Amino acid sequence: MTDTSYQTSENITVWRSISDSLLKIRTEHIVVTLAILLLVVFVVYPYGTMLKKSIVTKTGDLTLEHIKEAFASGDVFLEPLINSLSISFFVTLICLVIAMPFAFLVSKTDLPFKKLISIGLIVPYILPSYGLSMSWILLFSKKGVLEFFWGKELGFSVYGYWAIVTIQAIHIYPFAFILLTNAYAQLNQEFFDAGRILGGGKRYVLWRITIPLLAPAILSSAILVFAYAMAEFAPAMLLGGPEGIYVLTTQIWSFATVFPTNLPMAAILAITLMLCTLTVLTFNQIYLARRRFTTITGKASRIDIVALGKWKYAALAGCFAFLFFVIILPLFTLMLGAMIDIWGKGYGLGNLTLKHFKEVFFELEDCKRSILNVFSLGVSAGAVAVVIGMVISYFIIRSRQAASRALNLVAFIPFVIPGIVIGIGLILSFTRPPLALYGTIWMLLVGYVIRFLPIVTSSGTAAFRQIDEELEEAGRIFGASWIKTQIKILFPILKSPLIGAWLLVFVSVMKEVSMSSIVWSPGTEVAPVMALIAFADGEFSQAVSLSGVMIAVVLVGTWLAVKIGAVKFVET
Amino acid sequence: MPEVVLSDLYKKFGKLVAVDHINLTVKDGQFLTLLGPSGCGKTTTLRLIAGFIKPDGGEIRVGDRRVSSIQANVNVPPEKRKMAMVFQSYALWPHMTVLDNVMFGLRTRKIPANKAKQRAMESLALVQLADLADRFPHQLSGGQQQRVSFARAIATEPEVLLLDEPLSNLDAKLREAMRFELRQLHNELAITTIYVTHDQTEAIMLSDEICLIHKGKILQACPPKEIYDNPSCCTVADFIGITNLMPAVIKYDAERVKAAVIQSGDMIYSHIPNNYPDQAEVTLSIRPEYIKIYQDLPSEKKNVLKGKIKERTYTGNNIDYRIAVQEEIIRVQVFDTDIFHQIEAQVYLWINPDKVTVLSE
Numbered sequence: 001m002t003d004t005s006y007q008t009s010e011n012i013t014v015w016r017s018i019s020d021s022l023l024k025i026r027t028e029h030i031v032v033t034l035a036i037l038l039l040v041v042f043v044v045y046p047y048g049t050m051l052k053k054s055i056v057t058k059t060g061d062l063t064l065e066h067i068k069e070a071f072a073s074g075d076v077f078l079e080p081l082i083n084s085l086s087i088s089f090f091v092t093l094i095c096l097v098i099a100m101p102f103a104f105l106v107s108k109t110d111l112p113f114k115k116l117i118s119i120g121l122i123v124p125y126i127l128p129s130y131g132l133s134m135s136w137i138l139l140f141s142k143k144g145v146l147e148f149f150w151g152k153e154l155g156f157s158v159y160g161y162w163a164i165v166t167i168q169a170i171h172i173y174p175f176a177f178i179l180l181t182n183a184y185a186q187l188n189q190e191f192f193d194a195g196r197i198l199g200g201g202k203r204y205v206l207w208r209i210t211i212p213l214l215a216p217a218i219l220s221s222a223i224l225v226f227a228y229a230m231a232e233f234a235p236a237m238l239l240g241g242p243e244g245i246y247v248l249t250t251q252i253w254s255f256a257t258v259f260p261t262n263l264p265m266a267a268i269l270a271i272t273l274m275l276c277t278l279t280v281l282t283f284n285q286i287y288l289a290r291r292r293f294t295t296i297t298g299k300a301s302r303i304d305i306v307a308l309g310k311w312k313y314a315a316l317a318g319c320f321a322f323l324f325f326v327i328i329l330p331l332f333t334l335m336l337g338a339m340i341d342i343w344g345k346g347y348g349l350g351n352l353t354l355k356h357f358k359e360v361f362f363e364l365e366d367c368k369r370s371i372l373n374v375f376s377l378g379v380s381a382g383a384v385a386v387v388i389g390m391v392i393s394y395f396i397i398r399s400r401q402a403a404s405r406a407l408n409l410v411a412f413i414p415f416v417i418p419g420i421v422i423g424i425g426l427i428l429s430f431t432r433p434p435l436a437l438y439g440t441i442w443m444l445l446v447g448y449v450i451r452f453l454p455i456v457t458s459s460g461t462a463a464f465r466q467i468d469e470e471l472e473e474a475g476r477i478f479g480a481s482w483i484k485t486q487i488k489i490l491f492p493i494l495k496s497p498l499i500g501a502w503l504l505v506f507v508s509v510m511k512e513v514s515m516s517s518i519v520w521s522p523g524t525e526v527a528p529v530m531a532l533i534a535f536a537d538g539e540f541s542q543a544v545s546l547s548g549v550m551i552a553v554v555l556v557g558t559w560l561a562v563k564i565g566a567v568k569f570v571e572t
Numbered sequence: 573m574p575e576v577v578l579s580d581l582y583k584k585f586g587k588l589v590a591v592d593h594i595n596l597t598v599k600d601g602q603f604l605t606l607l608g609p610s611g612c613g614k615t616t617t618l619r620l621i622a623g624f625i626k627p628d629g630g631e632i633r634v635g636d637r638r639v640s641s642i643q644a645n646v647n648v649p650p651e652k653r654k655m656a657m658v659f660q661s662y663a664l665w666p667h668m669t670v671l672d673n674v675m676f677g678l679r680t681r682k683i684p685a686n687k688a689k690q691r692a693m694e695s696l697a698l699v700q701l702a703d704l705a706d707r708f709p710h711q712l713s714g715g716q717q718q719r720v721s722f723a724r725a726i727a728t729e730p731e732v733l734l735l736d737e738p739l740s741n742l743d744a745k746l747r748e749a750m751r752f753e754l755r756q757l758h759n760e761l762a763i764t765t766i767y768v769t770h771d772q773t774e775a776i777m778l779s780d781e782i783c784l785i786h787k788g789k790i791l792q793a794c795p796p797k798e799i800y801d802n803p804s805c806c807t808v809a810d811f812i813g814i815t816n817l818m819p820a821v822i823k824y825d826a827e828r829v830k831a832a833v834i835q836s837g838d839m840i841y842s843h844i845p846n847n848y849p850d851q852a853e854v855t856l857s858i859r860p861e862y863i864k865i866y867q868d869l870p871s872e873k874k875n876v877l878k879g880k881i882k883e884r885t886y887t888g889n890n891i892d893y894r895i896a897v898q899e900e901i902i903r904v905q906v907f908d909t910d911i912f913h914q915i916e917a918q919v920y921l922w923i924n925p926d927k928v929t930v931l932s933e
Contacts, residue, residue: 188661188663190659190660190661190663191663191665193622193624193650193657193659193663194657194659194663194665194724195665195676196623196624196649196650196651197622197623197624197650197651197653197655197656197657197734198651198656198657198676198677198680198724198725198728199651199652199677199680199681199728200651200676200680201649201651202649204651204680208676209665212665212667213665213666213667304624
């Protein structure tokens with residue numbers, strides 16, 4: 001009697017473990033299949049249509065006419081291309097010049113308030129670039145904030161090529177700063193000590209050891225900054241548009257949205273833009289893979305802090321002055337701009353009002369709708385991206401080689417594609433049944449999820465990598481099934497990365513204008529695009545108060561994500 | 573090879589005194605170990621000698637060269653000190669091949685490329701790695717990286733060789749093997765060597781002289797055998813090897829002979845220095861291998877204690893007992909592993925009077 005019951009329970013256990021592993025294998029297959037399907041439908045298919053659009057006539061014949069047309073019409077193809085490349089080049093250069101000394105200061109010296117300064121230095125990256133562009137214009141334009149307080153005419157144009165370069169550099173340098181600071185922090189002091197004790201002077205060690213060791217990190221951040229700058233949209237639109245300076249992103253936008261539209265040209269430009277960013281980023285991947293050895297360090301990692309001596313306070317003053325110009329001044333200007341009662345009557349207290357906030361929240365139908373839309377899209381895109389992204393992350397870490405690679409690709413590809421290109425792909429692909437999403441809010445949701453999936457998978461894979469498989473195995477050995485283990489053990493541990501990823505996607509939606517300015521349609525306005533268009537139309541108060549709301553949400557959201565420990569920009 | 577002399581060397585970091593007026597001479601060709609727990613100031617001392625940090629007081633001399641001196645306001649930079657160093661993390665530059673790593677120190681000394689290459693290869697041959705000269709550091713195992721790091725240091729024929737816990741990142745077996753190799757290389761090359769470690773076994777096996785540092789001060793500096801047999805204080809006795817530290821009071825016995833009375837009331841006879849008067853409170857340091865266990869009362873008249881076996885651990889080459897003598901637990905190691913005393917068994921302990929060290933405190 002006892003024997004049989006023992007037998008039965010053992011049988012049950014065996015069956016359960018078999019069904020569990022079957023479940024896991026089956027789940028893995030389903031997830032991989034679904035993910036690849038997702039990739040095909042929302043990533044591969046759009047590029048297919050984009051390509052098709054650029055080489056096929058309306059009647060369906062193959063043609064090179066569109067491409068010929070593009071190359072023939074210099075001012076709508078070559079000129080924006082050259083502008084994009086040269087602006088990105090200068091932006092990269094400036095970003096490195098700004099980021100390198102700051103990274104050195106906060107990671108290697110005895111500068112006071114290091115933590116505060118490194119947080120401050122990252123803020124311009126957190127602020128949306130459309131906000132920075134607007135503040136630049138309000139600050140420097142005729143009868144702008146600066147002229148009002150200065151009392152003199154500045155006498156230079158706020159728009160144009162160098163304005164785009166400046167704003168982009170201010171927005172993107174923190175990206176290089178983060179990468180370089182982490183690279184500095186990883187360098188083992190003993191590398192330099194070894195060089196010194198073996199007879200190398202300070203300068204010799206700098207050239208033979210320090211620079212070669214940092215070179216991969218510097219080159220890599222240069223490439224990432226370049227690709228980021230190529231994909232930027234808002235600064236070129238706000239600062240270049242009025243002077244007729246177009247870059248690839250703004251030219252694509254113009255072809256896709258300004259009557260008469262020219263979708264084949266938009267497609268060709270989008271492919272060109274994608275090829276540019278794809279080339280540099282692929283190069284980066286290959287280069288990094290080859291240079292992987294540079295990350296080896298010993299166990300002992302001591303950093304010798306450089307004493308700044310009498311330069312300490314000069315450096316501190318420099319840092320605070322810089323932060324004043326890139327954070328305080330833009331935010332202050334935007335705040336003033338949002339509160340101006342009557343434009344042209346100055347910025348005195350008497351001319352300030354809060355009525356514009358009331359207007360955008362309660363009175364203007366399209367503004368009201370755009371705020372509601374962007375918040376609901378932010379919340380839902382975050383949730384969808386987190387669910388899909390976490391499942392994909394789990395299988396990237398825990399799957400066999402091939403499946404893991406396929407999933408990695410799904411997760412990585414959108415990362416290297418500029419938002420505007422995603423936008424073009426979507427409007428070209430989903431205007432007809434079976435997936436006639438264009439014109440609906442679903443189109444934007446799909447766009448945001450695709451665009452920001454890499455945010456979730458990067459923090460997701462990092463989180464899963466940290467969770468030892470033994471934690472899962474421990475769950476199993478103490479009697480929980482696979483599914484139960486996921487719910488009872490993994491989920492609680494992952495809670496903060498999950499919330500963090502959700503917050504970051506939400507915040508990114510508040511900052512997104514390149515994809516959404518292509519995909520939106522009347523009725524599905526989103527606040528950032530609304531602000532951009534309003535600003536371009538001269539509706540400054542509306543535009544700036546909408547931006548102000550976005551910025552406030554972005555700052556709070558990012559702060560929360562950092563607070564719960566889901567994001568760590570700089571290792572200190 | 574010159575000797576290295578530290579006089580009154582002093583270094584503080586903020587309020588923390590890391591090196592507290594150290595005086596030390598490392599003789600020509602000697603292998604000296606700075607031993608101590610982490611944070612005791614041994615690595616700081618080494619880095620002061622290397623010139624990576626500047627002392628706040630005192631002087632460092634190499635032969636007749638003053639390399640650091642507060643009084644004379646001299647501080648020779650590390651690259652001019654004619655020293656070499658093996659680092660805890662090996663610090664092999666990842667962007668250079670093994671050969672380039674080893675040649676680095678030769679090229680900084682302006683030795684022509686072909687000559688430098690030849691010497692670097694000789695140096696690699698000495699550590700049996702000549703065939704890996706074209707590899708990159710990340711392609712080598714930990715032990716091989718360690719050897720390259722050593723080859724890099726000796727290739728420059730330094731006047732002084734500094735080693736900062738070079739074996740601490742290796743696994744136990746390899747560490748053991750590398751100790752012998754290191755000692756052998758030192759015997760061949762006879763470079764004045766300063767070695768930093770927290771591992772007392774390593775220090776005892778490798779050194780001509782051990783300098784035990786505690787809280788920035790030198791507690792004792794002498795050859796390994798001497799520091800083991802005659803520790804100068806409880807801290808040294810406790811840090812080097814295993815010992816029983818037993819509080820005791822000096823008293824005269826019926827025949828007016830001085831002895832130490834331990835907590836159980838038993839009298840322990842040994843060579844008690846004259847500077848301990850009657851009633852002086854002392855600590856006895858008795859190594860566990862100098863205590864013998866008897867099942868029956870031994871023939872010895874003195875230094876016999878009655879105890880009860882409390883714990884027994886077989887370690888392979890000895891049996892480690894913990895024996896209660898009244899309230900006090902005494903550790904005894906027996907190297908004859910064929911006899912096992914049972915737990916709770918009554919035994920007699922005999923302590924060799926020649927092997928008892930009397931310490932103040």
